[in-house]
Amino acid sequence: MSFKKMKASELTTMIVNKEPLFILDVRNEADFQDWKVEGHDFNYLNIPYFELLDGVEGIIEQLPKDQVILVVCAKEGSSIMVAEMLSDEGLEVSYLEGGMKAWSEHLEPVKVGELSTGGEMYQFVRMGKGCLSYMVISDGEAAIIDATRMIDVYLDFAKEKKVKITHVFDTHLHADHISGGRDIAAKMDAVYWLPPKDAEEVTFNYAKLEDGSEVKIGETSINIHALYSPGHTIGSTSFVVDERYLLTGDILFIDSIGRPDLAGLADDWVGDLRESLYKRYKQLSSELIVLPAHFMMIDELNDDGSVAGKLGVLFKQNHGLNIEDESEFRKIVTENLPPQPNAYQEIRQTNMGKITPDNDKQREMEIGPNRCAVR
Amino acid sequence: MNEVKANQTVDAKGLACPMPIVRTKKAMKELEAGQVMEILATDKGSKADLKAWSESTGHQYLGTVEEGEVLKHYVRKASEYEEQPERHHPHVIKNDELTEKIAKGESLQILDVREEAEYAFGHIPGALSVPFGRLQQELNKLNQDEPIYVICRTGNRSDMAAQLLESKEFKAVNVVPGMNSWSGKVEGI
Numbered sequence: 001m002s003f004k005k006m007k008a009s010e011l012t013t014m015i016v017n018k019e020p021l022f023i024l025d026v027r028n029e030a031d032f033q034d035w036k037v038e039g040h041d042f043n044y045l046n047i048p049y050f051e052l053l054d055g056v057e058g059i060i061e062q063l064p065k066d067q068v069i070l071v072v073c074a075k076e077g078s079s080i081m082v083a084e085m086l087s088d089e090g091l092e093v094s095y096l097e098g099g100m101k102a103w104s105e106h107l108e109p110v111k112v113g114e115l116s117t118g119g120e121m122y123q124f125v126r127m128g129k130g131c132l133s134y135m136v137i138s139d140g141e142a143a144i145i146d147a148t149r150m151i152d153v154y155l156d157f158a159k160e161k162k163v164k165i166t167h168v169f170d171t172h173l174h175a176d177h178i179s180g181g182r183d184i185a186a187k188m189d190a191v192y193w194l195p196p197k198d199a200e201e202v203t204f205n206y207a208k209l210e211d212g213s214e215v216k217i218g219e220t221s222i223n224i225h226a227l228y229s230p231g232h233t234i235g236s237t238s239f240v241v242d243e244r245y246l247l248t249g250d251i252l253f254i255d256s257i258g259r260p261d262l263a264g265l266a267d268d269w270v271g272d273l274r275e276s277l278y279k280r281y282k283q284l285s286s287e288l289i290v291l292p293a294h295f296m297m298i299d300e301l302n303d304d305g306s307v308a309g310k311l312g313v314l315f316k317q318n319h320g321l322n323i324e325d326e327s328e329f330r331k332i333v334t335e336n337l338p339p340q341p342n343a344y345q346e347i348r349q350t351n352m353g354k355i356t357p358d359n360d361k362q363r364e365m366e367i368g369p370n371r372c373a374v375r
Numbered sequence: 376m377n378e379v380k381a382n383q384t385v386d387a388k389g390l391a392c393p394m395p396i397v398r399t400k401k402a403m404k405e406l407e408a409g410q411v412m413e414i415l416a417t418d419k420g421s422k423a424d425l426k427a428w429s430e431s432t433g434h435q436y437l438g439t440v441e442e443g444e445v446l447k448h449y450v451r452k453a454s455e456y457e458e459q460p461e462r463h464h465p466h467v468i469k470n471d472e473l474t475e476k477i478a479k480g481e482s483l484q485i486l487d488v489r490e491e492a493e494y495a496f497g498h499i500p501g502a503l504s505v506p507f508g509r510l511q512q513e514l515n516k517l518n519q520d521e522p523i524y525v526i527c528r529t530g531n532r533s534d535m536a537a538q539l540l541e542s543k544e545f546k547a548v549n550v551v552p553g554m555n556s557w558s559g560k561v562e563g564i
Binding site: 028029030031048049050051053073074075077078081360364 | 391392393394396397400419420423424427428431
């Protein structure tokens with residue numbers, strides 16, 4: 001018997017198609033509890049690889065006979081070992097190529113829709129971590145919003161589409177992932193925009209993204225209109241693109257809202273968060289399609305793998321937009337918050353340019369789910 | 376920097392998971408119970424995995440020292456006598472009673488009979504380190520006129536040490552339960 005390898009992109013397809021899968025996760029228990037591959041119809045067994053060094057006979061009973069089995073570990077080495085042992089026992093199994101490390105870094109581009117003048121809006125879904133970034137394409141030019149540090153994915157995509165990246169934005173100073181915005185802008189000689197209130201401590205030059213800022217992508221003028229919406233961070237800024245899409249950053253997600261505590265000022269920013277969500281967004285057209293910077297649960301995925309929803313629908317269905325009582329709202333977004341993202345302080349420092357960890361270190365800092373939302 | 380003493384070293388530098396654990400598991404078989412293994416690794420994940428592996432096998436994970444790219448892990452092989460909670464030495468003092476004495480500023484003779492690597496990762500400030508296996512040869516380090524508060528991890532090695540000391544005309548008091556649940560001050564790596 002031989003065993004197969006499964007690529008992160010194949011696993012993404014299984015998740016989007018809601019296919020069933022049995023995951024044998026051989027990382028240690030704490031890592032598994034903290035973060036795992038999530039799917040609608042996935043079943044799990046977590047047995048650390050070091051308990052299987054003497055053989056896998058003991059767990060074969062616990063494995064299904066009629067389901068695809070995927071062995072997952074941190075970097076793939078242990079999953080190959082276990083997959084080999086299982087296949088020696090006559091089971092048909094696969095392992096996840098590159099392990100959770102590769103899973104954390106995989107970006108899947110999904111087309112969200114067309115723009116009025118023939119351009120396109122793409123969403124890059126980072127399935128393993130729940131991060132979403134965007135590329136707006138119009139008339140040979142492109143803008144990127146909330147880029148991850150896997151910048152080659154965007155650069156290759158732009159090359160393939162034969163467009164020039166002219167503007168790069170971050171909706172806010174991220175605390176859960178390292179931004180690739182600055183690097184992309186430097187490489188492509190593009191403008192890097194940041195909200196100045198989030199950028200008071202940054203060590204590099206940037207263009208000030210302020211309420212009312214307008215940027216055109218391509219000659220046919222796709223407008224990117226900035227909208228100050230503090231709450232997750234003091235500078236958090238949303239964008240309206242082509243009067244059609246509302247990029248909400250970490251303020252509003254599909255079925256959850258941003259948490260206000262990651263820069264250490266939960267109590268101060270609760271009021272801002274409520275104002276942004278319940279007043280500023282209320283004034284916008286309910287037809288706008290919300291494109292957030294994260295998803296928290298795979299239930300927030302649409303059938304095509306995208307994460308998007310009409311603002312009007314979100315106002316009716318999103319839990320975070322339907323808390324009438326202000327003190328109740330305050331309680332929900334400041335108490336019983338999920339644990340903070342791994343290394344979030346160091347990630348903020350990196351995004352400010354204060355520290356420059358090497359690639360391995362950056363990868364390690366980003367391990368785990370994003371945890372930017374409350375519900 | 377403190378050097379941590381170990382009885383054997385496993386070199387797993389440059390090896391990816393699962394090899395650091397595979398090598399350690401193999402090498403542990405040759406180690407005597409109670410001895411300390413040093414594992415050199417560059418795989419960052421080896422720390423959490425060694426910790427979890429030690430827990431599941433009953434070995435005692437002592438700690439990790441980082442030296443540049445290299446992680447030096449220390450694991451003490453589980454020994455059977457620690458599983459027997461039977462104690463024989465009549466004079467004992469509880470952890471918190473000793474903490475109180477220390478807090479009062481009394482000058483105390485505290486003897487830590489754990490392995491040096493265990494001592495290195497956390498001990499009572501001022502405690503003297505003499506591993507149980509070497510006690511017989513190093514009795515001259517101790518003061519016969521003052522009581523000796525003997526401590527180990529769980530009170531068992533210190534029980535045997537206290538008996539040994541009494542037979543050599545020292546005044547020994549066994550500290551129970553020991554460093555395992557010590558909540559007073561500690562110093563170490």
